[in-house]
Amino acid sequence: MLIVLLPEPLLAAGLESPPLYWWRLGREGGLLESGQDDLPALRRRYPAERLRLLAPATATSLYRVSIPVRRASAARAALPFALEDQLGQELEELHLVAGPRRADGRYVAAVTEHRCMQEWMQLVEAAGWRADAMLPQGSLHQDQTPERGLRIQPSPWPNGQSTVLVTSVDQEPVLIEQELLGFWLKQRLGQLDEDQRRVQLIGLTPEQLGIDADCEVDTAVPASLEAALLASLQPARSLNLLTGGYSSGMAAPPWRKLRPALVAAGVLLAVLIAQQGIQTVTLNKERDRLQAQIDQLFDETLPRSRRVDPVTQFRQVLEGASGQAAADGMGVLLHDALAAVAAEGSAKILQFRATPAELELELSLPSFAELEKLRSQLAASAGLSESLQGADSDGEGVTARLRIQRNPS
Template sequence: MLIVLLPEELQEDDQEALLVNWWHLERESGVREHGLDSLQTLKSRFAGQRLRALAPATSVSLYRLDMPVKRAASVRAALPFALEDQVSQDLELLHCVPGPRRSDGRLAAAVVETDRMDHWQALFESRQWRLEALVPLPVLHGGDTPEQGLLVRPSPWPSAAPQALITSRFEEPVLIEVGLLGLWLARRLSSLPEDERVVQASGFSKVDLGLEQNQDVIFTEVPAQVTVDKALEYCLQPNPPLNLLTGPYATTMAAPPWRKMRPVMVAAGVLLAVLLAQFSLEWLTLSRERDRLVAGIEAVFESSLPNSRMVQPVTQFRQVLEGNAPGSSANSSGELLHDALAVLAQTDSASIIQFRATPGELEIELQLASFAELEALRAGLASQPELQETLQGADSGSEGVTARLKVSRRKS
């Protein structure tokens, strides 16, 4: 799993200039490696890793609220009204997230500006990178609280200015800039009961915390240290509490469906490729066989009917065979051809280019010297009582006139 810490300030989405701190976690061995890189570099390097993000403490406010309602739907509906007196901004500009109930019975809640949520989500959507969870950074230390008072330690997290981590059993963890720590502690301690005005510090002296003049506060130094590795274990939970990706920003924590189906999809892709290759080979084989058969039919037609134009070879062969069959001499194409050629022979310049004969009609394509000869030929055919001619078309060219005539038996 990859964990990234979002920048404290909203920045322009520059593919390379926007740098984030990151940690690569393994469930058994903790942090394997960490560094500072751009999101684009991380996307290229850890594209297959699950991704979760940490919202900086300066961008998210954490609260504990008295919420008598128990049902989750009722808590979500009542949360904005419970926060109304504690936030200074318009609630419509805030994204409010309910969390778990703490040991004191109060409800933890997180509040963040909707503009920041939109900006953070846009960072990952522009890179087509799926973000599983977005957790406020201080929440990672929610389980490390003292039994009494406040526990103050240096923050282990990278930030623009040094920060201190303050935890207690009455409030949510807080990260405060060291320069503001004395003022914050004075205000916080004044709101605690006298028996809770205890400060345990690690890495800070009483002078550092501004408590040297405060006799009402019990100050003790403790060797407790906080580490990033231990805090990041919080992110390994299947559904980390106070995940900001709820409501309009919700995203499922489960792996995307296509990831589970990836082996099946790969197998289907291989099978489809094999079928396409087989289909292509069969199509190529059949195409070659078709071309071979067409060439064979043309060769047979040219040798059998050299002076005919091939239109429908099977029909033409059948018509020729039927016309030459015994008992059909009266209606054979031979007689029709004989009668037509007898008239054609009277025109000296007429030459036959090609013809198609059937028992009932004859189509002839002729080459003549002029339209006058064409009209004389038509007149000769029309003069035969048993013949009927029709001009199919005529074109003139440099070599004379090309005409197409259809000659048939005149119906009695």
């Protein structure tokens, strides 16, 4: 994870890509590397690292406000009205973010200018990066809250050599210039109750700060930069400035949430492709085996034929044999039937229709007696059977239709 401290808008004015302080943290939060480079250089150096931004305290203010609601959505809607009296700018110029609820029941609110947000976004987008979150720099020192009063200690940040960190129970952490501390401290102490007007100094003395307030010098270890960086890794921090219109351009791409489903779909697709490949190989082997068997059968069945297309050649041979058998069967049936008609002498064939299985004759005979005589002759013929389909008589004789079939052997 790369943690990058964004520049102050006034300091970055006129610079296409100003140098920024950065820290690279491991999975457990340990500091691996740090330095000062511009974002394009960091992008080339760490293209696969996730990016988390810190908005400088000089451009981001933190407040605690009382909002008589419990739902987070209602708190976000009521935030502009709760902050209206504390802000010296038009609300349209400011980007307001509602944070978590503190132990005293009040909500944390972060305020910065839209102008600053737009400049920071352009800076990051120009480098081709997407940020996971943008956190106020001061919000990372919430763990430095004293039990009562104010705690003042040196700023651990590399851009804050003349800056001090002020924390208290009733307000959010503040990073303030030492030159402004005396005036600010008088006003701040006036807002506290008598029992809370206590100033604790860590790593500093009243003479260094130029203040004459009643102070207690503590020998505790000042706030460390490593602790603040570790706090920036919290996965569920709700005080994220990338909300509203700034969430789509800077947040993680939408497909990242679908990554498990996409991986599962990719695995399934790979399995299907592998299965299809195995089936194709199996079918090709089966085809080659059947082709070899067909060739072997052709060579054994038609040894004198030249093998070109065995399947087509087999089909032609079978059709030729079937046609020859059909022609032979029809010829025998015609011969036997016509021989019986010719033996009658007086019968004349008007028309006939023949198939390999049967023969239909339309005959003209002098009388019904000759018709019955012909039927008797056909019935007496070996292997033939006849049936009368119809008969008509007129002044010239009898017209009859006979169906002649070969008896099954």
